[in-house]
Amino acid sequence: MTESTAAQRRQPRSRPETLAKRRDILDAAVEIFGSKGFAGGTLQEIADQVGMTHAGILHHFGSKDQLLLEVLSHRDETDVADLEEQHIPGGIALFRHLVRTAFVNAHRAGIVQAYVVLSAESVTDDHPGRVFFQKRYETLRGEVARAFEVVCAERGVAAPETIELASASILAVMDGLQVQWLLDPDAVDLGRASEFAIEAIVDSVLSPSTSPLA
Amino acid sequence: MTESTAAQRRQPRSRPETLAKRRDILDAAVEIFGSKGFAGGTLQEIADQVGMTHAGILHHFGSKDQLLLEVLSHRDETDVADLEEQHIPGGIALFRHLVRTAFVNAHRAGIVQAYVVLSAESVTDDHPGRVFFQKRYETLRGEVARAFEVVCAERGVAAPETIELASASILAVMDGLQVQWLLDPDAVDLGRASEFAIEAIVDSVLSPSTSPLA
DNA sequence: GTTAACTTACTATCGAGTAAGTAAGTAATG
C-alpha cells in the first residue's frame, strides 16, 4: 500500500517554531536538573517553567532519560567555555583557555551546578548519563594531554609520563573547586584558585618537582 | 500521682543490641545512598539489606533526612582516612597523610562513591547534607592551610597568600580525581595522580612558580 | 486532509511517613 521507502519520500518536517521550543525545554531542564538533580527533578517542574504540561515534554523527548541525554549534549553546544565544539587552541593556549573558563564560570552558577550535580550523580548505578561523562572525561583528558605534548615539544623538553596524571589532575581541580565554590561562594575564589592550581600543575610537568614530600 | 521529675528517676535505657543494629543500618545506608544517591535510594532498599521493614528504620532514625545526617557523621568516624577524628599530623606529615589516603581509597570504591555522590548532591536546593559538607570543607581547608603555614615556618619562607588557594585546590583535586576514577578506574590512577597533584601544589606554594601561562 | 504539537485525563507504581498492634526486654516493688 504505502511506499516501502516512505522515509525517503517524506520527512515529517517539523514546524520551525519547534526547534526553538525544544531549546526552551532543554534550558529549563538544565536549570531543574541542576538545582534538584536528575533523580530529584521532575518533568512537571520543567514543564511549568516553559508553560506546558509534562506530557508535552514527553511528546518532544520521549522519556525523562532521553531528555537528560539531550540536555547533556545540548549543554556542550551552548557552553561557551566548552572545548570540543570550538576550534581548540593548541599548546599553552589551552591552559589559558581553561583558566579563562574558570573565571567565566564564576558568573554562571546555574550551569556549573548542573554539571557538578549530574557528573557526580552519573557514577550511580545505571545512571543514564554515565556513558556521556565517561566519554567526555576521556576526550578532555586527551585534549589536555595533547596540549602538554605540544608545549613540551616547543620547549625541547622530553614529554614525561606525568602527562597523564597531570591531565586528569587539571580537570579534577577545576571540578572539585566548583563543588566547594557552590557550597560556599565566599570561601573559594573559583577563578583565582583554578588559575593557581593549573599553573602549579603545568609548572610541575615542565620542570619536575623536587618531591617535597619525599 | 506520678513523680513530677519522672525523667530524673528513670532513663529508658535502650537495649544493648540496638547500637549494633543501628550500625548495620548506617552501613547499609552508606551503600545504598552511595550507589543510588540520596534522592534515588529508598528506605525499602536499606531495610531489605538489614532484614527489616522500612518502618523499622524510621523507628530508629525518625526520617530519611535524619538518617542521611547520621550516615554522614558516622562515615567520618569509621573512615580510617579521615582527618578530623584522628590526631592530626602537622606540617608536611599532613600532605603525606593525604596522599596515603588517596592510595587507600583506591581500594574502597564504595565509600568513595558515597562521598562523591552525596557531596555533589548536597549543592542542590535544600539538600539535608548541605550544611554538613559546608562545615566539612571549611574545616578541612583550615587543616590544610595550617599545615602549609607550619611548613613555611619550618623552612623560613614567608607564608604567601596563595595558601588559601592551594588548600582549596588540594582538596579539589582529590575529589575531582575520585569522580574520574569511579567513572573509569582503568583510565585514572587515583593514588599516583593524587600524589602528583599534591606535590605539584605544595611545591608551587613553597617556591612560587614562574607563571608558565603569563 | 494529514500530521505535528500539544492537552486532558487516566493508570500504575512507588515512596515516605503514620498508626496501631505485638512480643520481648527491663526495671521497680512487695
Place this chain on the structure above:
DNA sequence: CATTACTTACTTACTCGATAGTAAGTTAAC
C-alpha cells in the same frame, strides 16, 4: 524472686502525595 508496669523494637497495614508514562482527543499548520 516473681509480679506488675512500662518501654523498646519492631511489623502490618494504611494514607497521601508524587511521578513517569500512555491514550485519546483537539487545534492549527502545511
